[in-house]
Amino acid sequence: MKVEEYRExxxxxxxxxxxxxxxxxxxxxxxxxxxxxxxxxLARTTGTTREEAEMKAVERAGELLARTRVHxxxx
Amino acid sequence: xxxxAHPETLVSTDWVAQHASDPNVRIVEVDVDTKAYDEGHVPGxxxxxxxxxxxxxxxxxxxxxxxxxxxxxxSGISNDTTVVIYGDNNNWFAAWALWQLKIYGHKDVRLxxxxxxxxxxxxxxxxxxIPKPAAARYHASGPDNSLRAFLPQVQDALEAGTYAFVxxxxxxxFTGEILxxxxxxxxxxxxxxxxxxxxxxxGKACNDDGTFKSADELQALYASEGVDGTKPVIAYCRIxxxxxxxxxxxxxxxGFNKVVNYDGSWTEWGNLVGAPVEKGKAAVSAKA
Numbered sequence: 001m002k003v004e005e006y007r008e009x010x011x012x013x014x015x016x017x018x019x020x021x022x023x024x025x026x027x028x029x030x031x032x033x034x035x036x037x038x039x040x041x042l043a044r045t046t047g048t049t050r051e052e053a054e055m056k057a058v059e060r061a062g063e064l065l066a067r068t069r070v071h072x073x074x075x
Numbered sequence: 076x077x078x079x080a081h082p083e084t085l086v087s088t089d090w091v092a093q094h095a096s097d098p099n100v101r102i103v104e105v106d107v108d109t110k111a112y113d114e115g116h117v118p119g120x121x122x123x124x125x126x127x128x129x130x131x132x133x134x135x136x137x138x139x140x141x142x143x144x145x146x147x148x149x150s151g152i153s154n155d156t157t158v159v160i161y162g163d164n165n166n167w168f169a170a171w172a173l174w175q176l177k178i179y180g181h182k183d184v185r186l187x188x189x190x191x192x193x194x195x196x197x198x199x200x201x202x203x204x205i206p207k208p209a210a211a212r213y214h215a216s217g218p219d220n221s222l223r224a225f226l227p228q229v230q231d232a233l234e235a236g237t238y239a240f241v242x243x244x245x246x247x248x249f250t251g252e253i254l255x256x257x258x259x260x261x262x263x264x265x266x267x268x269x270x271x272x273x274x275x276x277x278g279k280a281c282n283d284d285g286t287f288k289s290a291d292e293l294q295a296l297y298a299s300e301g302v303d304g305t306k307p308v309i310a311y312c313r314i315x316x317x318x319x320x321x322x323x324x325x326x327x328x329x330g331f332n333k334v335v336n337y338d339g340s341w342t343e344w345g346n347l348v349g350a351p352v353e354k355g356k357a358a359v360s361a362k363a
Contacts, residue, residue: 001115001202003195016257023195025115032108034164035257041108041163042258064258071266073250073354 001026005050010036013058014065018042020057022050029053033061077289080330084323085188085287086159088197094159095119101152101208105129105172106163106191107316115201117161117194121150121208125168125316129175137223137338143179144213151208154182161187161194165278165285170319174336178223180216186323189285196284222322224309224337229344232309233269233351239306240272241297243321244313244341249274251354254345255313262313263345267354269311273300277317280324293329307333311340 006023017036031053033043043060047053094100102120112122162169176184232238247253251266310318315338322336
């Protein structure tokens with residue numbers, strides 16, 4: 001099977017930049033959310049539409065990012 | 076390829092598409108997200124899980140020599156096989172795997188430039204079929220620990236000022252604002268960086284499509300932070316995979332003579348009692 005309808009876009013969730021990568025394999029849309037700068041994967045989801053896959057990924061990424069604590073770092 | 080010092084260590088996605096079924100070539104996917112391989116991979120590629128197959132699962136260490144021999148043998152890799160590794164996040168753990176194969180003396184191991192991201196973006200074929208290669212016999216050499224920094228060496232280098240330190244994490248991890256990449260569990264007691272380290276995030280070495288920047292661009296990037304190869308370099312991040320990516324760029328694309336990957340990285344240094352830690356933005360790259 002070929003990768004089709006590949007798209008990347010950058011959004012912000014809870015103040016953190018997030019990269020959403022979505023593409024279709026056969027009948028299934030796959031979405032991966034990662035935190036842009038470090039690039040670590042936050043969520044990998046699927047859906048019958050791009051919107052469904054992205055919505056699940058955004059929801060899961062939001063849960064994880066909400067746990068991130070920001071500390072005082074001095075100057 | 077882009078005037079690199081060792082262009083033979085990189086192959087293009089086109090090259091992989093043409094050689095995936097070559098019996099002398101073994102394509103291997105190594106991802107941060109170990110589920111990615113199952114979703115679909117380069118046809119004929121085998122998958123290695125970094126968290127269970129590329130490390131000692133009892134003590135914190137790289138894969139022991141005997142286990143590496145077993146892994147490569149069961150993957151149909153002999154000492155003469157050309158191994159091409161790729162993965163997600165622009166080859167983070169692919170570079171980690173390559174670093175280990177170099178430590179154990181594999182002669183011909185390369186990265187697929189751009190990794191999984193580029194393969195997907197180009198709309199190429201994916202397969203969910205898991206290959207079952209005939210077992211091969213593999214004899215590792217080494218380990219060549221000249222490619223790796225352990226804590227005592229890092230401490231000595233810091234005291235003597237004999238090495239350039241490159242912290243490849245994000246600026247916020249470097250300053251100590253966050254203790255782990257956003258969304259991931261905190262894995263250290265203190266935030267900040269090793270004093271004297273320069274912050275050159277790994278991603279600055281990449282183009283938007285995930286491929287490495289040209290040799291000239293890489294040279295300018297690192298030289299702007301005083302890292303020009305005249306001093307040996309210690310690269311580090313949080314657990315050593317992002318710094319493998321930078322280690323690869325410095326050693327094979329720029330051809331620096333002495334570059335070591337400190338895989339203990341911040342999860343070791345940031346948990347040490349009494350280790351010197353610098354916080355704040357003073358040493359963050361102006362271009363970050």
